Amino acid sequence: MEQIPAAPEFQHWQRNLWVCVLGSFSTIVAMTLLLPFLPLYVQQLGIKEPAAIARWSGAAYGATFFSAALTAPLWGKLADRYGRKLMLIRASLGMAVAMSLIGMATAPWQLVALRLLAGLLGGYASGSTILVASQTPKAQTGWALGILSSGIMAGNVVGPLLGGVLPPLIGIRHTFWLTGAVIFLAFLATTFLLKEVPQQKGAKKASAASAERTPPVNHRVVRLMWLSGMLLIFASMSIEPIITLYIGEFVQGDHAITLMAGLVMSAAALGSILSAPRLGKLADRIGHWRVLTAGLLICALLLIPQALITAAWQLVVLRFLMGMALGGLLPCITAIIRHNVPEARVGRMLGYSTSAQYIGQVSGPLFGGFVGGAFGLRPVFFATSLVMALCGWLNWRRSQKIDEK
Template sequence: MARWRINLIVLWFGNFLVMGGMTMIVPFLPLYIQEMGIHDPKQVATWAGVIFAGNFVTSFLFQPIWGGLADRYGRKVMLLRSGFGMAIVMTLMGLAFTPWHLFLLRMLNGVISGFVPAAVALMSASTPKDRMGVAMGTLQSGGVAGSILGPLFGGVLAEWIGFRPIFYITGGLLFVASLLAAFLVKDTFDAARAQKQPSKSILSSFKELSQIKQLPSLYSVTFVIQFAILSSMPLIPLFVQELHGSGELLAFYAGLVGSVTGFSNMIASPLLGRLGDKLGSQRVLAISLIGAALAFIPQAMVHNIWQLFASRFLLGVFMGGLLPSVQTLIRKFTPDGMESRSYSFNSSALSLGNMMGPVIGGAVSGWIGIRGIFIVASVLLILNALWVRRSLYGGQRSSPGDRKALS
């Protein structure tokens, strides 16, 4: 088997476990807080929100630091640092006895995180250029699958074995995934060459990369994707209740609507990544941005659960073409030797979208409702598409297929 394929299989498994571990606490987090002695509903809700968001706050701040070190000392080193570190922190979460313990551990987890951007940077360096799209799409499907199945596994295991053992199991699996990466993943990183390059600060690296007009617009796609999806996500159960009523199977339908976007995303990502290898990543990105923008509009007009289900499924299909195309194009426009830093800034944009989406969506929903949020998301994606179209036109280092797509 080709070396890049072995890397892809191992890193897919790692991405699945990392994202699954991040999201599997969602179903039982409030219950875990109650087990720690907090019973006031408002305090439980506040702690749950703060604890869940803590990981994204520190991740946003520290990703560029790890990206810079990866470009200097190697992507695999950063991959293993993050994998083994998160395995330890995840295990310690099972030993937390107060919400403060859990909050600080989630913050620490965000500090040492970086497995996913390191995996993306490593794959971008080891994959043949004509297979980049399918590799990025397949790698993303691992993270998406973990995000989808993490809450499901977390809920099932919480009923079966209790809360604390889940963290021990997850930590053990992350440790195994990191061991597999240590022995099976091969990096093409040239340490001697990297050491000869002058050291750059985070700020100077960002200034240098931001001068390449294509990169800020690509980072904006990642931010807008997460912002658009998560701005309405906390309100989906209430919207389902509005459409379905308070009858039986309400929780089931809410979960179904919430996860269907991820399922279609997981299916579409490798397919659209392969299409990007043939037609050009810029073309797939443009079509996916417009398609996702249009897919938000029917959600504002639905009258029953199944209409919402169908439109959310369609949204996931177009979302599946966004991040793989962004990741492929980031590598295309990033100068050699700065790949990890470039991907780390993209990861920070993702974390920022994860933080701001639910906060702003919840704040404005009282004025415009969830239907209005869907329309706002559509408008943001259309504006983002126009910016991306303008910035990528005639960009340097584009492939013949991508130049053809822009003409």
């Protein structure tokens, strides 16, 4: 590890990174924890008809991501104005309160409303991305964001696993209360361990004066990064609605199909967790554009054999490799945005980037379900490959124009 730079704004970047990793991990676990038992909780709240249980479960799960997508730019803007640490304190305390209240719900509408509240008050992971991106030396930005991305992905893996283990042991309501307590610990760590160096008044005036002399945002690059981030999540999520049906073509028995589907879904996340710090470090060395473009094109190529498999284990291997290709790309996108946006607007632009990624999280499964229902399961992979290839080409074209300048 290189020595910590002497610049005051970078004094605490390593400590801040690990606080943000742990806080992001715990809040993402909280957002995904209820996946395995959500229908059971809805049933406990008085809904008995299977179709109604499915509707309420879908609404409750999607509510958090919907409200988070709407508010991410606002929290990013406020972070630029009032400080990134303050936003992380707000998010961790808000999530702790919301998760505890979810454990006290007595009706399904309350569950949906509280999940909306969790998304509205949350945003710890996106706030952490803003803080790490803005207060890490540029030479280590890719690596640091890769570590943070691994923590976020780990939360996405561990959350559903804990959601399957804890309710039988301590009950559903106690699971929510325990999660709220863990997030409260993240709130305490954020409050007392995280150090943000505030801008001095003279520095603020200087930065404002320099902002007036320079173009505020490289809009073409930033908008391309928003699109790329959305499509990355889109590609990861597009097979979610069809994965169980697709595996059913190669595996017999409900238990075996469910187990294999879980392995396939976990394989991509595991690949991303392992590769994100390494790809981030590589990007710091050879350039974020190169890693981003190569990752997108490799992802497009790996989607093609996924449509041609003859056994389910092949899909596990290919999804793992695809996860490795995708792992460092969101950190690259964040780093490129940071390098093309003035310091005073980093939070707001990264907030829009987070919203775009939430759009990918919603549109990916919708796209996969539509294409799978209309044209068959295998065309989903081909269509997603085409989308990834187009995104890779757009990034390559933009990077070539930048190199020519």
